[in-house]
Amino acid sequence: ETVTAVFTITVDDANGGTDTQDVTINITGSNDAPSLTVDTTGGVTEDATTPNLTDSGTLSFTDADTTDTHSVSTSYNSDAVWSDGVLSAAQITAISSGFSADSDSWDYSVANADLQFLDAGETIILSFDVTVSDDSGAANDSDTQTVTLTLTGTNDAPVFDSTPISAAAEDATYSYTITTSDIDIEAVTITATTLPSWLTLTDNGNGTATLSGMPLNADVGPHAVILNVSDGSLSSDQNFTIVVVNTNDAPEGTVTINNMSPTEGDTLTASNNLTDEDGLSGVINYQWQRSGIDILGATDSTYTTTRGDTGHVIRVVASFIDDRGTTEHVISSETTIVYERDNDGLIDSSQDDDTSNSGTDDNSDTGQSSGDTTEETPLTDDGLTPQLDEPLALSEIDESLILAAEQDSGENNENILYLTDENDSGNESSRDGENNGLIFFDHNLYKDISAANHLDYHYKINQGNFDINDFSVDEIDFEDNRLQRIIDNGNYDQLRDEIDEAFSAEQHSESVRTNIITATTATFTVGLVSYLLRAGSLIASMMSTLPLWRGFDPIVIVAGKKKKKDKQKNEDPAVTESETLFDSESK
Incomplete structure (x- = not known):
């Protein structure tokens, strides 16, 4: 810009004589740089707010060239420094992309999640240049100020990464492998604040642990468990319930028969000394068996042998429902085979009489014969x-x-x-x-x-x-x-x-x-x-x-004496004469 000023110069000799002369002065302007004023420091602290951490500062500028227009810009100086290590490119991008400025302030924002890797007291320092420029195009058309930010970390509590196992079975080994993590990469300790007596927690010292044990019959049911992981300053809990399901326990004891060598007509009595870890508070029922087959109606604690039992072994099955709802069966030992009782004494019905071996039969006149089945041969329902x-x-x-x-x-x-x-x-x-x-x-x-x-x-x-x-x-x-x-x-x-x-x-x-x-x-x-x-x-x-x-037709043969064959040529050769069998005469 230029300014022209005209000045008139007059000379007076004091005797009345003057002389006048105009003087013109041209004034040419030059650019004046704007002057920027900002808050040059700022920063954020991890976990102060969520989900984002923010900060801002004031910004102002002046310019003697009042007719100039101005603009504000920022740039990252690529100088981020982590106090505990080297930042990755992804981390640098995350922390540097949130800085901006306008005509009256600068602003910074970073996701809180992006600073979780910082441990307590750790910092990241980085800076941004803020520049105000006029539109003169002159070499001195701008002014720049640097804003330095400090990002400060805080301690993060360790967390459980593994999913607890909530089911267990009686008399079976339970095992849960525990894993934890701490984003601050600190040493942690795993403990249990609530634990049933049948479980044991083993801390491996590397952020993992094992919870194991074997529940017994008394442990059937739900059990609360609370685990804790701590880095010394902060900690986290894992709460869950383990439900132990029942596994049937076989009854203990025996069922006995008072007479193990019975004969026909003897009354047998069953007794027992049974116990069951699952509980035995109900009624014990009996079922008598002949050679392993249920005897119809024989369901009392006593049984009187019959003729149908001879030649067979007898046993009794005791059954009951334990207190956990399982039906149990206990079988007694088998008796010897039941002997038949007759007027002459006792006869072992499992053995043949001597006549069966010799090929004769005492009952041959009536066509009757004796026999038996072996002890191992089961019978049908009859x-x-x-x-x-x-x-x-x-x-x-x-x-x-x-x-x-x-x-x-x-x-x-x-x-x-x-x-x-x-x-x-x-x-x-x-x-x-x-x-x-x-x-x-x-x-x-x-x-x-x-x-x-x-x-x-x-x-x-x-x-x-x-x-x-x-x-x-x-x-x-x-x-x-x-x-x-x-x-x-x-x-x-x-x-x-x-x-x-x-x-x-x-x-x-x-x-x-x-x-x-x-x-x-x-x-x-x-x-x-x-x-x-x-x-x-x-x-x-x-x-x-x-x-x-009855389905076989009887043979009736009528024979006479043998006839000689007629040797005449006109006799039909197909005709067959009746002949005698065993005829002592020969003609």
Whole structure:
């Protein structure tokens, strides 16, 4: 800017003479720098406010060039210094980005969270330049002042980082690994201010600890726990509840039977000395068992043995509900097998009589036989029929019955046929006399049955007595149709075919074999075929009165003397003549 001033100069000689002259002066201006005044210091303290820490200072400026316009700006001097270490780039950005200024003040703001790493007494010092500039563009168009800030840290309390385990089980190990942290990176101590007696806290000295223990039955239920972590100045608590769930405790003690060698009709009494850690305040109930199977209705503390118990062991099961709601069972020892009581004394029902081993039977006249099941064989609900894991089977399935011939030593020298089997082929049949013109012979046949649980048995076939209806074994109902009946009728047809072949071969005395496989557990019955050959004529009859043979058609063969074949050429070769079997005449 310029200013022009005109001055007039007049000279007067005092005699009245003057002279005047104008003088012009041009004044040119220059820029005057503004003058800035600020609060040059400031700062914040960690945790003073949240979420942000702030500070501000006054700012003013003057300028002789009153017509100038002014602006205020700031800049970070990149001089932040941490008293306890080196700041990261992220930390520097966080603490330096919040400084600003306007025409009358400067302002600073930083997030409190960004200063949590500062420990008590630690500082960060940094500065900002504040500049006021006019619009002259001259070299001296601005004035700058520096504002220095001090950021001061405070102590932070350590905290628990781990999540507590709140469930435990009786008689099982409980373990909780505790972890803590202190943003001030100070040493901490972990303690427990409230802890149940079954728990132990171990401080590892590195900000971690272990809480462990094994609760017992008395510890079942909730337990309050309070843990504390401290850096020496500040501390934090962790509060939680551990709930111990019950694990069933087996009852202790025994159940006993007063008579461990009972006989039929004895009264057995059960007693016990049971205790239960879970509590036993309820009623103890009893269930008597025969060979491991519940006896219907036998639920008292006493039990009187019956005929159905003979050959079986007896035991009793005591049951109760403990005070924590669990049903418990305790089983007594098993007695010896129950012996049968009769008029002659005591008989061990688990053993066969001597006749079963010799192949004879005291009850042979009635077709009855004795037998038993082994002690290990369980029974079905009826207490009589054995429970079998697999069907019964003939142990010698390929053993066959033999239709053998022998000549009677009587006056008629009759040829007679009788049945035997390979197993008993050394046993001779004995003549049982005549009955309605037929001759019958006694012979004993034996078959063994094999299964997972064996059943010893024997029986006798009397060829002259067809009143045998069934076969039974003591304590086992063989009329129970739960098991299947099997018979191979096809082999009887084979018998008939072999007899026909014997006719055509003109054999005088020929044995005919047939395989007969019969297995039944419903009714053991046998009908037997007898043949009588007299004077070259064959009279055959099959007598079958028993249920097992009702589906088999009897064989009736009418034979005469053998005829010679007609050798005429016009005779039909397909025609077959009847021939006699065992015909002593030859023509």
